[in-house]
Amino acid sequence: MKRSFANLAALLLALTLPLAAQDMASFEKRVTVKTLPNGLTVLILRRPEAPVFSFFTMVDAGSAQDPLSQTGLAHMMEHMAFKGTPDIGTTNYAEEKVALAKVEQAYAAYEAERIKRVGRDPQKLAQLKKEWQDAMAAADKFVIKNQFGEIVESHGGVGMNAGTSYDDTSYMYSMPSNMIELWAAIESDRFANPVMRDFYKERDVVMEERRMRTDSNPTGRLIEQFLGTAFAANPYHRPTVGYASDLQSFSATDAMEFFRQHYEPSNMVIALVGDLDPDQVMPIVERYFGQLPAKPKPAEATTIEPPQNSVREVKMRDQAQPIYVEGYHRPSYLDPDDAVYDAITDIMSNGRTSRMFRSLVRDQKIAAAAAGFSGFPGNKYAHLFAFYGVPLPGHTNLEVQKAIQNEIAKLKSQDVSDEELQMFKTRTMADLIRGLASNEGLAQQLAIYQTRYGDWRELFRYLDKVEKVTKADIRRVANKAFQESNRTIGSIETVTEPAAAGKGAN
Amino acid sequence: MRAHKSRFVQVLCSFLLLAAMLGSAQVTPWNQLKFPPLPAFHPQQPTRIQLANGMVIFLQPDHELPLISVTARIRGGSISEPASKVGLVALYGDVWRTGGTKTKTGDQMDDILEARAAKIETADGADSTSISLNCLKGDFDPVFDMYLDLLHNPEFRGDKLELAKQQMYTGIARRNDEVSSIVGRESARLAFGKDNPLARDEEFATVAAVKREDLVNWHQQYVHPNSIILGISGDFDPTAMEAKLRQTFDSWPKGPQAKDPDITFTQPKPGYYFVQKTDINQSTIAMLDLGILRNNPDYFAVSVMNEIFGGGFSSRLFNNIRAAKGLAYSVGGGVGTAFSHPGMTNIEMMTKSDTTVVGIQALYEEIDKMQQKPPNADELKRAKDQILNSFIFRFDSPGKVLREKMAYEFYHYPLDFLERYRSEIDKVTAEQVTQVARKYIQKDKLAVLVVGNDAEFDKQLSTLGPVTKVDITIPPPPKELREQMGQQGPGGPEGPGQP
Secondary structure (H helix, E strand, O other), X not given: OOOXXXXXXXXXXXXXXXXXXXXXXXXXXXXXXXXXXXXXXXXXXEOOOXXXXXXXEEEOOOHHHOOOOOOOHHHHHHHHOOOOOOOOOEOOHHHHHHHHHHHHHHHHHHHXXXXXXXXXXXXXXXXXXXXXXXXXXXXXXXXXXXXXXXXXXXXXXXXXXXXXXXXXXEXXXXXXXXXXXXXHHHHHHHHHOOOOOOHHHHHHHHHHHHHHHHHOOHHHHHHHHHHHHHOOOOHHHOOOOOOHHHHOOOXXXXXXXXXXXXXXXXXXXXXXXXXXXXXXXXXXXXXXXXXXXXXXXXXXXXXXXXXXXXXXXXXXXXXXXXEEEEEEEEOOOOOOOHHHHHHHHHHHHOHHHOHHHHHHHHHOOOEEEEEEEEEEOOOOOXXXXXXXXXXXXXXXXXXXXXXXXXXXXXXXXXXXXXXXHHHHHHHHHHHHHHHOOOHHHHHHHHHHHHHHHOOOOHHHHHHHHHHHOOHHHHHHHHHHHOXXXXXXXXXXXXXOOOOOOOOOOO | OOHHHHHHHHHHXXXXXXXXXXXXXXXXXXXXXXXXXXXXXXXXXXEEEEOOOOOEEEEEEOOOOOEEEEEEEEEOOHHHOOHHHOOHHHXXXXXXXXXXXXXXXXXXXXXXXXXXXXXXXXXXXXXXXXXXXXXXXXXXXHHHHHHHHHHHOEOOOHHHHHHHHHHHHHHHHOOOOOHHHHHHHHHHHHHHOOOOOOOOOOOHHHHHOOOHHHHHHHHHHHOOHHHEEEEEEEOOOHHHHHHHHHHHHOOOOOOXXXXXXXXXXXXXXXXXXXXXXXXXXXXXXXXXXXXXXXXXXXXXXXXXXXXXXXXXXXXXXXXXXXXXXXXXXXXXXXXXXXXXXXXXXXXXXXXXXXXXXXXXXXXHHHHHXXXXXXXXXXXXXHHHHHHHHOHHHHXXXXXXXXXXXXXXXXXXXXXXXXXXXXXXXXXXXXXXXXXXXXXXXXXXXOEXXXXXXXXXXXXXXXXXXXXXXXXXXXXXXXHHHHHHOOOOOOOOOOOOOOO
């Protein structure tokens, strides 16, 4: 039992790449995959090291799916998924349901008046606001705060969290393995029957999250402006957390609509890893998650970013110390050269042997840190390969920019060394092996690969692609992507006078 | 709507409806579920060996993956560095590795190790330093040889010391850019006292004062077998490994005993402490005091109290301040605990500028409630269940068990401390929870730090009590350093980080 992955890892280690079919088979035996009639895909990987399990649920919808003027809605929905169901979080759902409907009515009336461009009546607005607040207070009486989290935590759940990115929304925690049926009961309920209770207070919580991550953080401020400049058409130009005015306008009804459109079983993958016997656990999962009504996978409609044909720049004058970043558009993760971009990331940025560390930090002594990386701000759609540098005191963004562009020029004009390329391949394989050591990490990887490629096996097949990367590929891709006209620059230039944070509307 | 599809859609819908109904007929509501007991689980305990020279070794074989990792924790850390050279141990923890050995530069080590996807790293801490390795099993012998070379023959090359200093200067120049970094620093200074070795800050001058021989001397003074606890886990044969380690370390002579300095802890001076930051629209509030040691008999009641008060998604702070009032995204805290000194009690929240005083009052209200009435039976049970039912995650991997044992060994705690913890938590009563809340969280003894933009506050802090303004201006670099950094110096002629 203790040697669950040893054979696979040993074969990987032998560096007999591309991965022979037989190696995959040894891992395949441990993974059970099933797509339920409603379209939900479930993966179970048995790893009986200790009587615990972890899960990772991935919904293939993120902030890129936020409707126009409702930025932040995907993230808001993620917060609402902790608010319970008709059976969790309420003292009386029948009455609460009526009260919540009144909140929505009152809010719609208030909002209709609030957004009037012409003829808004301040007195009426105040009255409508009061009616809305009274309706909230009436609904609040039925709420058992955070009962969902309480159930998870009092039954031994740890690491309960969720995340929203541009590309997807994910939910995760770990539990003792005897709690698997409880897990199935509450997790299926959460996605079958969500209740939008406490929505408007949670909106305030999310506003605080925005203030923390964006308004009151210099890097956050820069990144929001930078992405808004690098992308014009694709939703990557908008912040995942949402603009303040949208956060103060969308409704629980809007969130429910987002939920109906995107939280379809066919748009979700759940991976479970740990001390779980698939023969026992899969029927439980089917029984509970079978409740989710089937609907077709939502149509994928996203504007494709048109080619950039001129340099763009954001120069932010701020009290913070200088930072420099530049980004280049590249295709999505499905591009045949995806592994080549990973090779560039590794060679440019991975640790003390990386080119950018050795050049900007060690030799030129102009930066405290410097690196380049892909997948910014997501990778489902065409995105950016970005480089950044943190100038040392007394050195400037301009010096850092020049040094970064020199490194890029080298990548375009000369082959990388055999050692560099081999290092990338060896490290990729070793990282894969190290990733097998945790339930949480494995659940996440399985869910991501199943969602993104329709087959978790791609996690291992990726090694084949890595093995095939050549020096010529790296030069070709660098020449294709790192063009001046495809560049967006972002920087913080230090000023001593105060710069006001976005105050947000109130 | 296309008519020819509707029949099919109807059939499909009724089928799905039926399936959904069947499904719901079989599911049990969460509160009626019965759980089987968790199977008995006896995690594998590491083997403890003590060599004649005092070195303690823990072996924890784990054959799941073909990897081996080693960590040696060495007594002595930044609390023992002189006040005039704050940053010495941080520089040591970096340059020990990057500065290489007598026969190999750090860069050569990087090339060799990275080609095998192996790691050897050194690190610094408040009371210890460490040297660790992680590699594929097949690479262990050469990587371990390099590890031993670094353990015994570090060179601390000057170019790498200079590089590490430059990075530290950058950190100093940037330390007022982000709120979290200001709060972390000033909280420690308020709770522990600004001259307490646990709260001292690196400055341009103290970093500049560190010389190569300081690192060499530190190594000579502290790195001796009787100060080392070494843990090894991974895919090895324990008998052969024990023999190899004995042979490797047996002949290493004992050195002087490392001793931590005696630190005097005094209660912080109560009141409000304000840091002005004009580029933010959200205040961070931190209520601070000295906490307790983990060998304090109250530790178990404090753990339960913390869980009820400010730990996790079901705590009172989270429920009342975040969920019910919508005042904060980030809120939490409790009485701090640590192994070898009082922990830092910290009750913290971030709220928009114009609810700063409302936020402070909301925290006070929660403190009052905690002290006035014992938690009811349900709340107490939930808190204990949270601790006890998740207990398995303290030791669900051989690596975690090893790290836990190494910590107890380092701090001279009983090696079965974790098992005792479980039974003691079980015994905590509601009255004990209230007692420790009253004893360790006292409103009139707290130092309340606020980092914010007071032009936007709902009310001025002075309406609550006397306010001390905290100056976070970064002392400028000494003259020679300023010249070396270039004429303008970091952040302009006034020095960096002027608000």
